[in-house]
Amino acid sequence: MSKTSLRDLSLSEAALAVRNGEVTSVDLADAFLSHSEQVEPGIGAFLHLERDEVLQAAEEIDQRRARGEALGELAGVPIAIKDNIATTGMPTTCASRILEGHRPVRDATAVRKLREAGAVLFGKTNLDEFGMGSSTENSAYHVTRNPLRVDRVPGGSSGGSAAAVASGQAPAALGSDTGGSVRQPAAFCGLVGLKPQYGRVSRSGLVAFASSLDVIGPMGRSAEDVRLLLNVISGPDSLDSTSRAGGSSSRPGDSTSRPGGSPTGPENRADAPLPSVLGIPRRWIERGAGSDVVRVFEETCEWFRAHGVELREIELEAAEQAVATYYVIADAEASSNLSRYDGVRFGYRAQSAETLEELYTRTRGEGFGLEVKRRILLGTFVLSAGYYDAYYGQAQRVRSRIRSELETVLSGVEGILLPTTPTPPFPLGQKSDDPLEMYLSDLYTLPASLAGIPAVSFPAGQSEDGLPVGMQLYGRDDSEQDLLDWVSRFESSTRGNGGAS
Amino acid sequence: MITPDQVRQWARLARLDLPDPELERLQGDLDKILEFVRALQDVPVESGSVPDSVSESERGNHPLPSVERPDEVAPPLSREVALEEARSTSDGHFAVPAVVESEAQYERRTGSAGGDSNENTVLREDSDSREPGSSGDSNL
Amino acid sequence: MNADFADRQRSAKSEESGKSAKVAGRYDLVIGLEVHAQLRTASKLFCSCPNAFGHDPNRNVCPVCLGHPGALPVLNTRAVDLAVLLGEALGCEIRETSVFARKNYFYPDLPKGYQISQFEHPICVGGAVPLGDGRSVGLVRIHIEEDAGKSKHPEAGDDTESRIDLNRCGVPLVEIVGQPELHSAEDAGLYLSSLKRIVEFLDVCDGNMEEGSLRCDANVSLKPAGAAELGTRTEIKNLNSIRNLERAIRFEADRQAKILDDGGTIDQETRLFDEASGRTRSMRGKEDAHDYRYFPDPDLPPVFVSDDRRTRIAAVMPELPLQRQSRFENSFGLSPDDAAVLTQTRALADYYDAVAESAPDPVAAANWVRTELLGRLSAEGKDITSSPVSPRELTALLKALDDGTLSGKLGKAAVAEMVETGDAFAVVVERNGWKVVSDTGQLAVWVAEAIEKNPSEVASYRAGKTSLLNFFVGQVMKASRGQADPGALRPVIEKALED
Incomplete structure (x- = not known):
């Protein structure tokens, strides 16, 4: 097979080819590495990618096959990892100076499961520092460009993972989603990105940003690639008290198990059933989204309608408060989660400090970027004496409302269709000076995060000037498999024409 | 309007050194963000206590009964690994600039009084008004 | 073996039990104690490291208790059981649902920058500690929390760094918060020794105050005798024995009384007891406000103690x-x-x-x-x-x-x-070669010896001073090096003297 066609294989095809000996893991890795050498300088998707390291890991898979060992469902398949997910043998910096050179002593549970399934870790991808951002411009190391249009942002915070896959450097990647950080970059880079239900994937080894919201999510070129990754990394974990079983995910290691949803079906889900009713918050979309996005939304609605899905208009009132709610809760948790970076046990330590106070304030002052400081300050304030109830307390109350509103709506419809972002990818630098503007662009992804429900972003069309536009499906509890089924159907009937039009 | 002193106070609580230009910029940003966030306070909600993870609403994320692990010991890290990334160590310890009394005084040493008596125990003051159930509540 | 409890029970009883001790006759002394007890589990509260310290520094640590990025706490079920057991023993209400919260502050022995504790929703509420004399002292609450590590600070001026040992980090504690219902140093001592005895009997804690397994802070205030409203309190720390608790309270009560006598006011502050001088001194430093920014820990689901679980634990109450x-x-x-x-x-x-x-x-x-x-x-x-x-x-x-x-x-x-x-x-x-000799033959030999050696006592006895019988018993016991059977000996002596 040519190197191009090797890179075009789906994850399951690639793994099957490796297991059957049609291709070696080294060949597969080499195909991606060679391509990466050409395109990466113009993209900047990775914070860490070592050719030798990747080839060595691939070589080990090939040797295991040669010894006759059974290989897992990701045998020899390279997977890029967002750099806020702990990997032994590689740095894990969260794109922050404060973790420069940090090498975890344990793999994240999701990474361990990837390795057990035979995957080859393919470097660490760039992100907004600690996941705080929507453009990957907040990395302490470098920006990442959108491979589809290099003057545009790839989205964030999992922008490096999205750009790595969209530029063909890796077939799939892990990201993390706190308020949209998997879905928004997936939308900006023309990929499928799944935010699993909260707790579906262990957070053990995911460096915490906002613990009640964080979840690791797969990003790939198709719903089926994303599904395969989800099936590998999901499941309850004794190292994370908030992880949980659900759906039919309780058969670890079984490649046919289907976390979050209906019973095992065929690998090709192109004939999977579509929902009978989807909710559409049309007024919210018309008010909040740009014309390109509204148009693609209407086209997507049309596709579902044409395939027998009833579309029912819904009102989401509480969800419109999601941005303010999210920033209070996420930043409160972040301010506490980031207290451990104090220069004492790992990571950056200010050299000039002569007193303990200086050690703390300088290490953190020099080690954190501006956006992280902004979040820490806001989070410190909303938890402080005298303000706690009015800010953090109120945000929790509104969060409850958002959750119960979505619960109520989803008891009447099987899913909610809405855009992932209000606009197509914006130019680099456009919003980096206006944090509030940046925050507001997360409005459509945040409600699912606050409610903890699964949501998937999928490529649905293009703007007038050819930029990708992603649509999003929210689902009920344990509905990941259904969401991916629906996206799979959509893909199979629209593949090749770039969307629903 | 947020004042520079407020930002300084939060930075102090969060142990963040903020050079003046940063402080000025963050003050402006935070002012805008907080104004936006304040709108939350007009959202009609069920009054009463703050829903935290104990409340019905969040229980959806937390299956009952609670998640607990058996009381079993696993091997800890070797000390070499534990100290590996520390930039300063001393005789098997993590090392920090000496905690001098003026600093130590206002830091509460949580319930650690009565540790090894051969150590120079430094105590942290506790005057937190939000602490419920400390006998102080009714001892005033 | 100290005899704390019994001694204290005796000495407290000898006072006017139940009535406030008057400080200089003008003030009522009011004391509330906060006691921290390390739970006797095998592993730490939120990780599998051994619950053991005091050996080599930084040997019992892992990513969780070191606060490494990405490491998450998972609650030790035994720690919950022990807290429930203690709560049941003290008649507390065991809350079906309790919640861990983060107490945020920076200190080198606190790796995460926050301590996981319980704040608004503790596991036990109410209850009382019986003092053994019919009285008891009410409890506000009992909650579970993690211990901090240890900082070793340099002696003044001889070093430039503090050293941090994190072995103790994450060791499970319960904090037992008493009502301010104690009114004398002796009663405070009795309360603490009663509590100590209870945690030991339950095997919830080893009760060792010297090693810090059991630690106590005292809130002390004075109010005018008979007044309803409480005065301003101070909190005294570093009380590492029951004796020092009593000494510190006595000193502090006198100190506050002198200030009030002079028309002064008490500062609400934390004070440190100095064992050597027997005095308390202010720990006040900067007036920098403390703001622990408590909020529910999102890493830990609520703790759920079902009726069934509570009943099972209470059923095996020692x-x-x-x-x-x-x-x-x-x-x-x-x-x-x-x-x-x-x-x-x-x-x-x-x-x-x-x-x-x-x-x-x-x-x-x-x-x-x-x-x-x-x-x-x-x-x-x-x-x-x-x-x-x-x-x-x-x-x-x-x-x-x-x-x-x-x-x-x-x-x-x-x-x-x-x-x-x-x-x-x-x-x-x-x-x-110890054995009791009751053979009359052998006894008679020793008795004859005693009679021969003590003629004047023999004469007195025969003259009617029969109380001298014990004298002869003593002589024989001595001669026999204690082996003579006193019971069998008496008739032999009586008979010999009558002869």
Whole structure:
């Protein structure tokens, strides 16, 4: 097979080819590495990618096959990892100076499961520092460009993972989603990105940003690639008290198990059933989204309608408060989660400090970027004496409302269709000076995060000037498999024409 | 309007050194963000206590009964690994600039009084008004 | 072996129980104690590191208790069980749902920058600590939290760095918060020793104050005698023994009284007790506000204790010290004082129970344990937990005493030698050739000797001073090196003197 066609294989095809000996893991890795050498300088998707390291890991898979060992469902398949997910043998910096050179002593549970399934870790991808951002411009190391249009942002915070896959450097990647950080970059880079239900994937080894919201999510070129990754990394974990079983995910290691949803079906889900009713918050979309996005939304609605899905208009009132709610809760948790970076046990330590106070304030002052400081300050304030109830307390109350509103709506419809972002990818630098503007662009992804429900972003069309536009499906509890089924159907009937039009 | 002193106070609580230009910029940003966030306070909600993870609403994320692990010991890290990334160590310890009394005084040493008596125990003051159930509540 | 509880119960009883102690007659003293007890689990509260420290620094640590990025806490079920057990023993309401919260502050021995504790929703609410004299002191709450590490600070000026050992980080604690219902240093001491005894009997905590397994802070305030409203309190830390708790309270009450007498006001502050000087001193530094920014820990789901679980835990409740004390009185006929002393620690009570079970006379057994054994152990620098004399060996000795094959005098010597050598009773008897002689032939030889050596006493006796009989018994016991059977001896002497 040519190197191009090797890179075009789906994850399951690639793994099957490796297991059957049609291709070696080294060949597969080499195909991606060679391509990466050409395109990466113009993209900047990775914070860490070592050719030798990747080839060595691939070589080990090939040797295991040669010894006759059974290989897992990701045998020899390279997977890029967002750099806020702990990997032994590689740095894990969260794109922050404060973790420069940090090498975890344990793999994240999701990474361990990837390795057990035979995957080859393919470097660490760039992100907004600690996941705080929507453009990957907040990395302490470098920006990442959108491979589809290099003057545009790839989205964030999992922008490096999205750009790595969209530029063909890796077939799939892990990201993390706190308020949209998997879905928004997936939308900006023309990929499928799944935010699993909260707790579906262990957070053990995911460096915490906002613990009640964080979840690791797969990003790939198709719903089926994303599904395969989800099936590998999901499941309850004794190292994370908030992880949980659900759906039919309780058969670890079984490649046919289907976390979050209906019973095992065929690998090709192109004939999977579509929902009978989807909710559409049309007024919210018309008010909040740009014309390109509204148009693609209407086209997507049309596709579902044409395939027998009833579309029912819904009102989401509480969800419109999601941005303010999210920033209070996420930043409160972040301010506490980031207290451990104090220069004492790992990571950056200010050299000039002569007193303990200086050690703390300088290490953190020099080690954190501006956006992280902004979040820490806001989070410190909303938890402080005298303000706690009015800010953090109120945000929790509104969060409850958002959750119960979505619960109520989803008891009447099987899913909610809405855009992932209000606009197509914006130019680099456009919003980096206006944090509030940046925050507001997360409005459509945040409600699912606050409610903890699964949501998937999928490529649905293009703007007038050819930029990708992603649509999003929210689902009920344990509905990941259904969401991916629906996206799979959509893909199979629209593949090749770039969307629903 | 947020004042520079407020930002300084939060930075102090969060142990963040903020050079003046940063402080000025963050003050402006935070002012805008907080104004936006304040709108939350007009959202009609069920009054009463703050829903935290104990409340019905969040229980959806937390299956009952609670998640607990058996009381079993696993091997800890070797000390070499534990100290590996520390930039300063001393005789098997993590090392920090000496905690001098003026600093130590206002830091509460949580319930650690009565540790090894051969150590120079430094105590942290506790005057937190939000602490419920400390006998102080009714001892005033 | 200290006899804290029994001593304190006696001394508290000798005061006007239940009434406020007056400070200089003008003020009522009000004290509330906060007690931290390390739970006796095998592993730490939120990770699998051994719950053991005091050895090599930073040996019992892992990514969780070091606060590494990405590491998450998972609650130790045994710690919850122990907190529930303690709560049940103290009559607390056990909350079906309790919540861990983060207490945020920076300190080098607190790796995460926050301590996981319980704030708005503690596991136990209410309850009381019985003082053993019919009184009890109410509890506000009991909550579970993690311990911090240890900082070793340089002595003034001789070093430039503090050293941090994180072995203790994450060790499970309960904080037991008492109501401000104590009114004298003695009662505070009695409360703490009662609580100490309870946690030990439950095996919830080893109760070792010297090593910091049990720690106490005292909130102390004065109010005008009879006033309803409480005065401003100070919080005293670093109280590492019951004696120091009492000393600190006395000093602090006097200090506050002098300030109030002079028309001054008390600053609400934290004070440190200095063991050497017996004084408390202010820990006030910068007036920098503390703001712990508590919020529910999103890493930990609420703790759920079902009725069923609570019932199962309560069902295996060990006998509590006061229950045991009254059983010792009722079943074994011990005096209240003996019963209090022998229930001082669980180890001692277990020891006595084991002896009393097969001893011929439980009251005599109590006396032997309390006076002879504990006295000898103490002289050897040991306590009951390190006693070389097992209950079984002591019982053997008691049986020998009871059936007359060993005299009381030799019994005491035997205890001393058994404690010293760790040898079995039979071995000690054999080695010394100790046996009771009741053979009248041998006794008559010793008696004849005594009569011959003491002619004037013989004359007095024969003249009617029959009380001298005991003198001759003593002479014979001496000559026989304690082996003569006193019971058999008397008729032999009487007969010889009458002849």
